[in-house]
Amino acid sequence: MILDLPIYAFGGFSQRVTDQLPTLKPQLDKIGWRPPRRSDRLTQLGLLGLSACAGTDKLPKDTPLLLASGEANLSSTILVNEQLYRHASIPSPISFINSVNNSTAFYLNQTLGISGRSLSVSRDECSLEAAMQIAGLWQHEVSLPILVGTVDEVPVEPGQHKRRMGYPAETILGEGSFWFLCGQGGSAAVPIATIRYCGTLESAEATRDFMQSQDVSHFILTAGIDRQRLPLDSLPGSPLEPASPGRFSTQNAYYLAQGLESLTRGDRLCLINGKRRSSRFSLAVIDKH
Amino acid sequence: MREFRSIPLLGSACVSHVGDRLTGEVSPIMLHYQKTQITTPYFALGDDREREERQLEILEAVVERALLNSGLHPQEIAKTGLFMGSSSYDLRTSELAYRRQLDDQEQDAVPVMHTGSCRLSDWVGRRFSIVSDPFNINTACTSSANALLLAQEMLQQGIIKHALVIGLELFNETTLCGFAGLQLLATEHLCPFDKEREGLLLGEGCAAVVLGSDDRDCEFRLAGGGTSFDPHSITGANEDGTSIAAALRSALHASGCAASEILAIKLQGSGSLSNDLAEGRGLALAFGREMPLLTGIKPYIGHTLGACGVLELVLFCRSLADGYIPATPNFTHPDPVLAITPLTSARPALAGTYLLNTFGFGGNNTVLALEKRH
Incomplete structure (x- = not known):
């Protein structure tokens, strides 16, 4: 899908998680927003990510918000299921409300003071791509910036979460939230990059051919890609290999942010991502300005 | 939009x-x-x-x-x-x-x-x-x-x-x-x-x-829709009806219809007091004295939450195709506060534009416009 979606600002927050789930309070104390009362950890992560993205503190009231998440409100859903099945009790109203899958987007809109169109979307590890494709549509419908973000969390028992996700025991987990101010930034705004294309290809050969045709200068393979199927030295362009943020479903947003940081004007990046349970490759092509 | x-x-x-x-x-x-x-x-x-x-x-x-x-x-x-x-x-x-x-x-x-x-x-x-x-x-x-x-x-x-x-x-x-x-x-x-x-x-x-996306001569066409986001409460729309009215107006604009041209509205009608207040007042703000026929489907099938947008569209289309706008079961006592009266008996379905309301948790309000061609 050809997008031609400009990016005006980006930023985010991520952290690795080992045995203990770290509190977010020290980081939250440093940002300008207070998480809404009764909101959960996923919303807190979203706010930490937003605080690192320039311009999110002064958005037009009608700014649309697109929130992409692989696992969405996992901690709250786990809590509700434990209340139900371990303790045979009716879930507390707050736990249930926070398990509803658009509650995070609601809290983020409310905190930012915006009330444009709001949508939460999911496509496992390729959720960011789904949101970017929607933003590519919406930019033709509204003369406003579009806030595109990701968020995924580690629930309270990291070891259990590895079993849930089918990750090997030695996997280092991560969590985080990244945001991209896209769309129409107004006459004074200068895009720092443009997402030209976002789509899926069936095979390694098709991926190589496509990258060749797009004349990419750099590429990033996200952690989910089988490097035996797509060896680095078989691909056109220079590989970028940012340090791993730890594994989480929307970690490709971290890789995109890292790529945008390290590219120089005129570079063209191909971000190659993939979903678990799928052999296809998801490609995003981004020009740095 | x-x-x-x-x-x-x-x-x-x-x-x-x-x-x-x-x-x-x-x-x-x-x-x-x-x-x-x-x-x-x-x-x-x-x-x-x-x-x-x-x-x-x-x-x-x-x-x-x-x-x-x-x-x-x-x-x-x-x-x-x-x-x-x-x-x-x-x-x-x-x-x-x-x-x-x-x-x-x-x-x-x-x-x-x-x-x-x-x-x-x-x-x-x-x-x-x-x-x-x-x-x-x-x-x-x-x-x-x-x-x-x-x-x-x-x-x-x-x-x-x-x-x-x-x-x-x-x-x-x-x-x-x-x-x-x-x-x-x-x-x-x-x-x-x-x-x-x-x-x-x-x-x-x-x-x-x-x-x-082709021009096949189908009986029904989607004629757009409108949305609004309501930051008032996570559990439902503002009871003053403003955000519901905004979604309705947005759908009217998208479909290119005036309020007076809408033949009937399939209500969200979830049965909760707060929805009735928000939806009733929103309808009054958007339609005033030009209120179309109103009907609710949930008394037949319950609130099917995330499915209701497509499910109620399909069921509503079936009724219209069969020639009638369905009645709303269980409606017997009009609420004087809202003065909203859903249909208590089926009415003939004419060709024209209908709206379908869907509102819910998390501030999302969506209204679809449906065109019945013949």
Whole structure:
């Protein structure tokens, strides 16, 4: 899908998680927003990510918000299921409300003071791509910036979460939230990059051919890609290999942010991502300005 | 939101408590959920809620019929855009697995074993050889209505030529007990806009529609829609009706219709007091003295949450195709505060434009415009 979606600002927050789930309070104390009362950890992560993205503190009231998440409100859903099945009790109203899958987007809109169109979307590890494709549509419908973000969390028992996700025991987990101010930034705004294309290809050969045709200068393979199927030295362009943020479903947003940081004007990046349970490759092509 | 060129409905299928027609007795089953001592009427699809396979069987039957009705060729189906809306997706699979592990006294039982919203749409893609990447929309009760709106936009902009849009909501204990915890469930009847309203009743269902971008002469076309976001409360729209009115006006603008041209509105009508206040006042703000005919479908099938956008569209279209705008069961006591009177008997369905309201948790309000051509 050809997008031609400009990016005006980006930023985010991520952290690795080992045995203990770290509190977010020290980081939250440093940002300008207070998480809404009764909101959960996923919303807190979203706010930490937003605080690192320039311009999110002064958005037009009608700014649309697109929130992409692989696992969405996992901690709250786990809590509700434990209340139900371990303790045979009716879930507390707050736990249930926070398990509803658009509650995070609601809290983020409310905190930012915006009330444009709001949508939460999911496509496992390729959720960011789904949101970017929607933003590519919406930019033709509204003369406003579009806030595109990701968020995924580690629930309270990291070891259990590895079993849930089918990750090997030695996997280092991560969590985080990244945001991209896209769309129409107004006459004074200068895009720092443009997402030209976002789509899926069936095979390694098709991926190589496509990258060749797009004349990419750099590429990033996200952690989910089988490097035996797509060896680095078989691909056109220079590989970028940012340090791993730890594994989480929307970690490709971290890789995109890292790529945008390290590219120089005129570079063209191909971000190659993939979903678990799928052999296809998801490609995003981004020009740095 | 910019104006839409209308989009034909090429095919559809659905299953609900009353089947695929809004006829017959309204008779939810009485569900006794012993563990948390909840007893509630429920609009079920059957009594096999413990069977894990049922979700795929239901999904397969509905999607297969919708694709067949659409007349699309296999090559067209392969390239069809895939959109899904649900508030719970396959959460039931995780519930059953967790309960089994706990019953077996497994020390390391894992709650919510199956995460993400993509497993069912991926399965649909594999089963029906659809190669496009799915969009799984997570906006609670407006999920499948927003999936419809997104599909329309993609067709409108020429990104895809056809779209398969699925609304699915099947029984799960998380949702049922969550609504019980919020004390939103009625004890007997779902009677929206009735002074004696008790609250909402839940139901399950699945529906699919196939949309096209060609000019085929279909009886029904989607004529756009409108949305609004309401930051007032996470559990429902502002009772002053302003955000509902904004969504209604946005849908009128998108469809290019004046308020006076709307023949009837399928209400959200969830049966809760706060919805009735917000929706009633929103309708009054948007339509004033030009109030169209109003009707609610949920008393037939329950509130099917994320599925209701597509499911109520399909059921409403079936009624209109059969020549009538359905009546609203259970409405007997007008509420003087709102002065909203849903239809108590069916009326003839004329060609023209209808609106379908879908509002819900998380501040999302969505209104779809439907055109009946003949």
